[in-house]
């Protein structure tokens with residue numbers, strides 16, 4: 001296989017991974033021959049970048065039931081040698097097609113051997129080709145401390161895809177991967193290394209869940225999410241609604257509706273940017289997030305004792321609980337209140353808030369805002 005053929009196969013193999021922060025199948029994706037697997041992605045500082053997503057190899061000894069790369073599935077397999085992949089990325093970078101790389105891999109020859117090849121690639125990219133840009137390395141199942149430490153030295157961000165909220169759920173997705181020992185342990189080791197070495201303190205970690213493939217509930221995913229943010233300080237968690245892939249054991253399973261993925265992302269935002277805790281979330285009788293409204297609106301409807309709040313006097317934390325107000329609009333409200341008063345609900349539109357959704361939950365100096373009210 002020549003390099004463009006390998007890039008095609010190994011870029012295609014990496015496309016489903018969201019833990020790198022890529023924006024998926026956006027229209028900004030580069031479509032020429034060499035850049036087919038370059039994605040717009042969001043760097044930790046919020047900057048939009050172009051990222052090559054690629055596997056070191058698509059050979060894999062694991063059998064994840066949802067995965068196109070699983071060992072028993074017939075498809076062409078290939079491997080990039082470290083110098084091939086490092087040189088290829090250098091050419092892509094010098095051609096100004098991408099300024100970042102996300103490197104993952106199938107597991108071939110064990111997690112340790114696989115990580116050695118990925119680290120060799122990253123080492124060449126950093127030192128032979130003097131790449132100073134954004135590098136994200138996937139940690140392989142069962143990665144050992146020395147490999148994780150080296151990965152953290154070379155990469156800006158590392159990730160392990162947990163895929164499921166518990167070992168019982170992972171057992172429904174794979175007969176070969178072990179949740180605690182192989183997936184959670186590398187994240188715990190990376191957290192300790194980052195905490196104890198000042199040179200690593202800017203390094204961050206992410207993970208991803210496949211949603212709806214293991215009969216897990218939103219409550220179980222949200223509980224694990226809250227614990228990961230709290231105990232392991234993950235920078236981001238990504239959610240991928242299960243979509244069946246032909247010739248895999250789960251190809252007869254119905255796809256997960258995207259609304260479920262969407263509600264989990266909204267919950268994730270509540271944890272990270274709105275000060276919500278897991279205990280405050282409201283689930284339906286089956287343990288899932290209600291689909292008829294976003295989780296913050298559901299919380300507001302269930303807490304009439306909290307509302308209405310005074311738009312001109314409420315604290316930032318109180319304002320963040322109001323449906324239709326987000327962190328940016330709340331910051332602008334607090335700034336604006338230093339020089340002016342909110343006298344009409346329509347003024348909220350000027351700070352980027354959704355005034356129709358906010359209106360039922362606020363007062364304007366004791367007055368109920370007058371306007372057609374829309375809850376959802």
Ligand code: SF4
Pocket residue numbers: 060061062063064067068069070071105106107
């Ligand atoms: S470890 Fe599992 S998810 Fe990763 S490539 Fe192999 S089969 Fe796919």
